[in-house]
Amino acid sequence: MMLKLSDADHKLVTDAVTRAEQSSDGEIVTIVADKSDSYNDVGLHYAVLAMLLVPAVLAILPQSVINDGMGLFLGWDETLTRGVLMAFLFVKLAAVFLIVRYALAYMPLRMALTPGSTKSRRVRRRAVEMFRASAERRTQGRVGVLLYLSLMEHRAEIVADEAIHSKVEPDVWGDAMAVLIENVKGGRPGQGMAKAVEQIGLVLAQHLPKTSADTNELPDRLIEL
Known part of the structure; x- marks a missing residue:
């Protein structure tokens, strides 16, 4: 309040x-x-941190889980090529960054996390x-x-x-x-x-x-x- x-x-x-x-x-x-x-930089820092966690999480997941996830979104479950994997990773990074960044546009939440x-x-x-x-x-x-x-x-x-x-x-x-x-x-x-x-x-x-x-x-x- x-x-x-x-x-x-x-x-x-x-x-x-x-x-x-x-x-x-x-x-x-x-x-x-x-x-x-305004603590705008705090929201930016959290968004970047969340984005950097994406590769870390993907790195510890079994290949089969990644393949299943790709199949769920792209409709196929073949072994990933390097280009497809990079595109998938980029989309994940961008999505996580934007989700966190816009969530922290809510000032009370940004203030609570500062x-x-x-x-x-x-x-x-x-x-x-x-x-x-x-x-x-x-x-x-x-x-x-x-x-x-x-x-x-x-x-x-x-x-x-x-x-x-x-x-x-x-x-x-x-x-x-x-x-x-x-x-x-x-x-x-x-x-x-x-x-x-x-x-x-x-x-x-x-x-x-x-x-x-x-x-x-x-x-x-x-x-x-």
Whole structure:
């Protein structure tokens, strides 16, 4: 089931960002995407792998089974010539490739067969791209932080600008990530984002407390791609 965010979810997250920024000079940007990549190459790799298994399977089959199979499709059961065998093999390769390739055009199946490490790398890459476009060096004090959620992968990333990154170790964001993923898996992405923002706000308030010079430099609203 594809998760969706309602208008109430948007308000919940926006309000959480506004509250979190009241205690810190930090600026929080929140972005939610349906997915971070099309994973077309994954479908292609599985199709090629399935195709390469065809000769391996044929190699271990008895000659009599191959002859019977040829007879079933071509109407004869004589010993195979090299040319006929190659043509038969080519047809099998093409058929298996196309069957697997089109089966994996179904996104939920492709996503299910994509290795977790691949999903994590591509979500991270997309989060960094979004951070560079929306938050990096867009504040005077380099105090922007991005909370990025990719729904189909059930993965999230927190990317921080220079002033925050220099003061906060990556594992400090663990509580925010944990509460976010827990709620996403439970079908509550809006609540998860809001609670994660609260945790991020606590970290920012500790390391970048509010000063009189602070202004709201980045939008508080949730961005949905």
